[in-house]
Amino acid sequence: MYIKNLYLDNFRNYDNIEIEFNKKVNILTGNNAQGKTNILESIFYCSLGKSHRTSKDKDLIKWDKDEAFIRLNMSRKPLDKKIEIKIFKGGKKGININSIKLKKISELFGIFNVVMFSPEDLKIVKESPGYRRKFLDMEISKLDHRYYYKLVQYNKILEQRNIILRNKKFLNNDIINVYDQQLSEFGSSLIKSRIDYLEQLNNRGKLIHSDITKGNEEIEFSYLTHVKGKENISEELLSLFRDSQKRDMEKGNTSIGPHRDDFSIKINGIDARSFGSQGQQRTSVLTIKFASIQIIKEISGETPVLLLDDVLSELDESRQEYILNSLEGIQTVITCTGMGDIKKYLKNDFNVFRIDNGRIVEY
Template sequence: MKIRNISLINYRNYNHLNIELGKDVNVFQGENAQGKTNILESIYYCAFGRSHRTSKVKDLIMWDKKNAQIRVYIEKDRLDKTIDMNLLSDGRKSISVNKVKLTKIGDLLGVLNVVMFSPEDLKIVKESPGIRRRFLDMEISQLDKQYYNALVNYNKVLAERNALLKSRRIDKNILDIYDIKLSEQASYIARQRINYIGMLNSYGKAIHQEITTQKEEIRYVYKSSFSLEGNLKDNLKNELTRKREIDIDRGTTSAGIHRDDLLIFINDVDAKDFGSQGQQRTAVLTMKFSSLEIIKKVKGEYPILLLDDVLSELDLSRKKFILKSIENIQTVITCTGVENIEEYLTGSYRLFNVQNGSIVDGGD
């Protein structure tokens, strides 16, 4: 999978942009606030139908315009794809793939696979379980549309169950129905999360040891609010029944995959509470590069790797690891130019100079 062309109209600070990407490494270099990250964001948007920076469509449109457009042309082994996004200032958006309009975001997932690594990803280790669940959900949804649909259905039923609990007009027969529906969706979601974490461990062990020169071992563990032994559907249903009175008292659902967490251990120590900042960065780096290998295994081809201003945050050994590992992966990198990454790139690369919404191709 390779992106050949990106076209932007009225997107962020780009009035009109049309660029051809190189098949290997593409470096977007420039000072801060010039529009480098906007390029990565547009690619990410075409993969997930959402921005990694804002939930508001209006934020993506040039301030004095009524709409914005993104077009990405993708070369794939089986069939080339063109993704078109039309974003409207009233918050609406339309998405087409090869000129066929999509009715659901779920139909977009997997058309363009990407893995993004940005400084904000340190939150995956440091902050709340919700951020770690979101990492799992985004990565698995690229690989499995059934997972995404199960997640949508689960969240819908969860919202309805919580609304009933908050109403204080409790109909236990309806609660029984909600518990069955939640358990059906949650059992599939939990199983796929467990499988994904198994692959994270499989690929992550060697990757982490290479980055840390054999000094550290990493381990990922899925922590659930219900038993993961035996029949997951029955386990959650029984747990919901057991906690029903607590849920009625609190007005919220206390068990389910929305309460679960991804634990990260380095040398058997919890990285969230006891890992150094360097260890936490390395843990995220391991997760991202493991995700690349997982997508390659499942999809048969590498995704696009997006590196948003991360090289300046890493020490020399981690920087060298990244630049050595991307030789066979189309990569889009943003940097301010002070990293001198061309000194470490061994393969071909294309350099783009970015200044105030204008891009000049610096050549190969």
């Protein structure tokens, strides 16, 4: 799987541009705030139908325009795909695959897979559980449409349960019991999928992390939930919901469930979030990203596109070397302010583009 070309019209700071990509490595260089990350953002948008930087689609439209357009042509087996997305200022968007309009955004998932590594990804390690849940939900949804459907249904039911909990006038146990039954059915499936994904992350991540750290560190991912085991998750989760009813009624929200779960990242048995160094935390994210590439490749049969947004300058030389030596067979788009030592780690087959205030000049 690789991008052949990308066309943008009124996207962020671009009037209209078209880029022909090398199927191996592409380097976007230039000063800060010139639009390098905007190109990666448009590529990411074609994978999931949303930005990694903002929840407001109107932010993606050039400030004096009413709509933006993205067209991405890609090569993949068995047939090439053309993704076209129109983004409107009023909040709506239209997505076509090979000129066929999609009815729902989940139909886009899995068509074009990317793995993105940016400085903001440190939040997966350093910040609140919400960032780690978002990572799991996004990665699993790429690989399983049913997971995304169950996640949407779970969140709808959760919202309804919380409304009832806050509205004492309509509160009664019979209604709550119905919601608890539904939450346990959808929630148990989410938990099982997350546990399974983390097992795959462990299987691949341990070797990757050992390679990066030259055998000095061992990484381990563990799912953190109120449910004790992998068997009978639905029954156990239902019991936990019912046991928490009184507390939830007092507080007006649902206190347990996959929407509250987390996962830990331990290096040599020590929690990376609380006690890991900055270097260890960055290496943990690097491990997660390269393990994600392997998981997607194994399940989908095709290698995703790798997007590296200004991360090389944040890493020491050994970690830079690991990344750049690991790009064989992976189409990669890299943003950086200067070439530095990048060239000495790359083979001859790569393209360099200079970005200057929304204009692109290929070297």
